[in-house]
Amino acid sequence: MGHNRNSGQSVGTQRRGSAAALQERPSAQVLIIGGGINGVGTFRDLALQGVDVALVERGDYCQGASGASSHMIHGGIRYLENGEFRLVKESVVERNRLLRIAPHYVKPLQTTIPIFSTFSGILAAPVRFLTHKQGKPKERGAFLIKLGLTMYDFFSRDGGTVPRHQFLGRDKALAELPRLRQDIKYSATYFDASVHNPERLTLDVLQDGEKAGLSSGKQQGGTARASNYVSLAGMGPHGARLRDELSGEEFDFQADVIVNTTGAWVDLTNQAMGAASRFMGGTKGSHIVLDHPELLEACNGREIFFEHTDGRIVLIYPMGDRVLVGTTDVDADMGEDAVCTDAEVDYFFDLVGHVFPTISVNRDHIVYSFSGVRPLPRHDETQPGFVSRDYRIERSVRTGDAAVATPGGKAAVVLSLVGGKWTTFRALAEHMTNDVLRELGLARKVSTAKLPIGGGAGYPATAEGEQEWIKKHMGPGLDAGRVEGLLTRYGTRAEDVIAYLKAGNDASLRSTRELSVRELEFMAQNEQVGHLVDVLIRRTSLAFRGLVTGELLNELAAVLAGPMGWDEAARQSEVRHAQEVLQRYHRVNVHSLVD
Known part of the structure; x- marks a missing residue:
């Protein structure tokens, strides 16, 4: 399976409530x-x-492909070329x-396509559409891009609330983006x-999900339990064999x-x-x-x-005061770590130079x-860029020894998700849930289509509203910058964090103004932090x-x-582990006093 980048047992003594609940x-x-x-x-x-559901993740939540995305929520204009109209619509x-x-x-997110030709690619486009093979690279010209964006507008207008695309000629395009290549013909x-x-x-x-499980109250501890750092070790006569990756404990778990x-x-x-x-044929x-700053500007x-x-x-892609550059699409070896190689870095520098040559x-x-x-x-001869981004659900039934691996003593049904992308996670989850409900003989009670997610509930609708929210929650030790940071990190759930900060003696950190002692305690108690590196990569940016x-x-x-219950040996181990993960997977070298 390759190295689990956040593996390694903690030497601390505190028992994790999330794993204990399972x-x-x-x-x-x-x-x-x-x-x-x-x-x-x-x-x-x-x-x-109201389903009694449990979830396990062998590393941290959103650690794999979900945490390595291009940070886009998009319709996938290029999927039109693959004929994936259902996926684009969804x-x-x-x-x-x-x-x-x-x-x-x-x-x-305002997105601009620089265009360097008018009719290029018209003859190659039908070949790409029919065969899903690139052939000799031939850039898509203005005619093809205009056609694609017109179709995209049709799919994505949302009752007129999403602006239509806009085409500009060379002079106006360079007026907006003067550092682009001077031979640009249009921008879209x-x-x-x-x-x-x-x-x-x-x-x-x-x-x-955890909150919904608690409110259903069918069993003590709620009907929805989840734990990170719990892996599937195998299957046995008493169900799935699960392993707590932080304590090393193993236990059986049964499910229908x-x-x-x-x-x-x-x-x-x-x-x-x-x-x-x-089923799978992933690409890296x-x-x-x-x-x-120059590229950002x-x-x-x-x-x-x-x-x-x-x-x-x-x-x-500008993100705050940083610029994200991506992405590659190469066949992956599942036996090796997914890391950004020197060759990929050179590719990124080349693509920046392609549009911003100065x-x-x-x-x-x-x-x-x-x-x-x-x-x-799995895509066999299809080139990686043309592999479907749509998803499907494969059903199988466990037989043999696993026939006694369910609470009812029946064979367990396994539903395997093949594919899936960030943008469609809610619709995909709805599809998967409907399939599970069918297996259980249950009916859907609630739609998630209009249900606010977490800190999105009651979130200010305007920039002025955000400023009002910030002013309302300011206080001792909570200036405007600190409250704005909390609102950005948690959405309106920041109210719970602020209440926690005010309930005890808090202190700012020396090394960053973005965190405080009690906020870290809040994360440890409420957000299933397993390792120090979780805070650096996934609880903060x-x-x-x-x-x-x-x-x-x-x-x-x-x-x-x-x-976290770390003794001195565990504390030093966590620092070294964070250094290793940052260097091995993220090209970040950090030296600490533990060296």
Whole structure:
């Protein structure tokens, strides 16, 4: 399976409540294996239906492909070329929906395509459409892009609330983006959406599910339980054999339906359950994050989305004061770590130069990198860029020894998710939930289509409203900047955090103004932090923005030691583990006092 980047037992003594809840009541109607956005979305939907559901994730939530995305919530204009009209329609509907139900994390994104020819690619387009093969790269000209965006507008208008695309000629295009190549002929601008913190959105979805499970109150401890750092070790006569990756404990867990949402690892997970499948053929995608004010200014607040010389669709994407550059699409070896290679970095520098030839980029500008394996279906001779981004659900029934592995003594049904993308996670979860309900003989009670997600409930609808919210929640130790940071990180759930901060003696950290002692305690108590690196990468964006220092590592570890139950050996181990993960997977070298 490759190295689990957050593996390694903690030396601390504190027993985790999330794993303990599974051990104390080791059965459920449904067991979901995999805590990416699709597994977590299904967990939430099932919990809202009153189903007794459990979820386990062998690493941290949103650690795999879900945490290695391009941070886009989009309809997938290029999927039109693949003939995936159903997927585009669903995607734009879900994009528009997420802008409404998750406004704290999903924001409108202005996107510009620079165009360097008028009619290029017209003859090659039907070949791509019919064969899903690139052939000799031939860039798509204005005619094809205009056709695609006109179709995209038709799918995505949302009652007229989404602006139509706009075409500009050379002079006006360069007036808006003067650092673009001077031989540009046109630019096309349209709107999609971004998700600036996919890890925290995943956590919000998870906590919605846990809350729904508690409110149903059928069993002590609720009917929705989830734990990260719990893996599937195998199957036995008493159910699924689960392993707590932090304590090393193993225990059996029974379920009537097992949902396999382990992404690119679906086949390997099925193998661990004693079943052979050949569903997956994932491709690796990498990104780099740059601290490059000149490139940031050149983007003028918009994503630059274009076709590189090899025919690959790539992007340059301003995020706060950083610039995200991606993405590659190469066949993945599931036995190796997914990391951004030097060759991919060179590719990224080349693509920046393709559209911004006067801007120099080098490795000193890189503050972070990440890679993930897309959960794509097996695609044989189809080139990676043309593999379907749609999803399907494969059903199988466990037989033999597993026939006694359910609470009712029947064969367990296994539903394996093949494919799936960030934008459609809610609709996909609805589909999976409906399939599970059918297996259980139950009916849907609640729709998630209009249900706000987590801190998106009551989120201010305007910039002025955000400022009013910030002013209302300011107080001692909570200036405007600190409250704004909390609102950005938690949405309106920041009210719970602020109440926690006020309930005791808090203190700012020396190494960053973005966190305090009590906020870290809140994370440890309420957000299933398993390792120090979870805080750096997935509970905050400190690593993504290149803000991790040795001082920060040591201070965070010292503060977390109490609530996490780490002794001195565990604290030092956590610092070293964070250093290893950041260096091995993200090209970040941090030296600390523990060295």
